[in-house]
Amino acid sequence: MSMDDSREEQCTCPPALSGAALVAAADGEADEATLAHLRACPQCAAQVRRLRSLQGRLLRRLYRLRCPSSDILVDYCQGLLDPFQRAAVAHHLDLCPHCAAEVALLERAAPIADVVGFSPRGRMSALLP
Numbered sequence: 030m031s032m033d034d035s036r037e038e039q040c041t042c043p044p045a046l047s048g049a050a051l052v053a054a055a056d057g058e059a060d061e062a063t064l065a066h067l068r069a070c071p072q073c074a075a076q077v078r079r080l081r082s083l084q085g086r087l088l089r090r091l092y093r094l095r096c097p098s099s100d101i102l103v104d105y106c107q108g109l110l111d112p113f114q115r116a117a118v119a120h121h122l123d124l125c126p127h128c129a130a131e132v133a134l135l136e137r138a139a140p141i142a143d144v145v146g147f148s149p150r151g152r153m154s155a156l157l158p
């Protein structure tokens with residue numbers, strides 16, 4: 030009965046957990062009463078699992094959003110980005126020691142690569158271990 034799918038999440042052991050309690054449980058911060066409820070109630074436990082995997086996906090996406098790709102960093106070093114992108118990367122470099130270190134490495138390597146005449150991508154792979 031696929032029409033009942035949306036009702037599957039309803040709690041079978043009222044009172045149902047609040048949204049805040051479900052989020053706390055997904056974060057591993059549930060109190061005893063919440064944990065006891067989750068042991069008795071597969072519906073709420075399933076909700077917590079769903080929240081947990083959602084949080085994992087969001088974190089991964091945020092991490093990727095925050096760090097520009099290596100290609101972007103190479104373009105940044107070569108001045109190929111438009112002003113908006115350039116400002117965004119510069120702002121990111123202030124906050125992110127990993128990318129700042131990568132740019133420092135790229136900028137150190139660039140003059141040598143220019144002499145050798147590598148393409149930007151060749152330059153990048155020359156830097157990789």
Ligand SMILES: [Zn+2]
Pocket residue numbers: 039040041042043044045046066070072073074
């Ligand atoms: Zn429940």
Ligand SMILES: [Zn+2]
Pocket residue numbers: 095096097121125127128129
């Ligand atoms: Zn970064």
